[in-house]
Amino acid sequence: MVERIPGWLERVLLPQIAEVKGEIRGINGMVEGLGGRLDGLEAKMEGEFRAVHSEMRRLDESLHSEIRRLDEKFLDRHPLRVTGARSQRHQHQQRHQHRA
Numbered sequence: 001m002v003e004r005i006p007g008w009l010e011r012v013l014l015p016q017i018a019e020v021k022g023e024i025r026g027i028n029g030m031v032e033g034l035g036g037r038l039d040g041l042e043a044k045m046e047g048e049f050r051a052v053h054s055e056m057r058r059l060d061e062s063l064h065s066e067i068r069r070l071d072e073k074f075l076d077r078h079p080l081r082v083t084g085a086r087s088q089r090h091q092h093q094q095r096h097q098h099r100a
Contacts, residue, residue, distance in 0.1 A: 005013075
């Protein structure tokens with residue numbers, strides 16, 4: 001048997017339930033808006049990380065190039081003795097090429 005809600009209780013509760021529903025919809029809208037903003041920030045941060053990574057890679061290559069240049073300059077000024085079929089300089093160059 002279905003019991004009917006008394007009229008006075010219905011008049012008190014239904015407006016409050018409708019108000020709570022409206023507040024929940026508003027909160028859902030705010031949460032969805034924040035989700036969109038977070039997605040945008042995540043994409044922006046990924047771009048920033050890629051840019052920083054590229055710059056670090058460029059600086060690393062530049063540093064290695066400068067080290068090789070200085071090695072060559074040093075070896076040109078201070079020649080090493082030849083031992084056997086290969087010079088120490090050649091061995092030194094081979095070691096540095098494997099790092100790059």
